[in-house]
Amino acid sequence: MDKQQIYQEVKAIMVKLFETNADDITLxxxxxxDLELDSIDxxxxxxxxQKMTGKKINPEMFKSxxxxxxxxxxxxxxxxxK
Structure with a gap:
């Protein structure tokens, strides 16, 4: 999966989960x-x-x-x- 495919997946997830306008989800x-997510989001x-990648995500990695x-x-x- 390349970065463009990852971006499309992330975008689809955000539209589905947070009802974000797809046009607002730019890199x-x-x-x-901009997208008004909160910590719960x-x-x-x-x-x-994690479901998409099948990998455990380290919370420390996501703090930045x-x-x-x-x-x-x-x-x-x-x-x-891998």
Whole structure:
């Protein structure tokens, strides 16, 4: 899965879970400010990403995630660590 595919998956998850407008979900969109996610939403996102990747996500890794691109990069990194 390449970064573009990961981005499309993350975007689909965010539209489904948080009813976010797909046009608002750009790579540079800030999760908390632009997309108005809260900490509970972030936990829900991590749970879905774990299901998507089949990998356990270290919460420490997600503390630095601020944008959609950060999420894509974190998932890509998870998938590379097989």
């Amino acid at each position: 540079d969109a800030k999760l908390y400010e 972030a936990v829900d996102l991590v749970v879905y990403l 995630v601020r944008t959609v691109e950060d999420v894509v990069n974190a998932v890509d990194q998870l998938l590379q660590n």
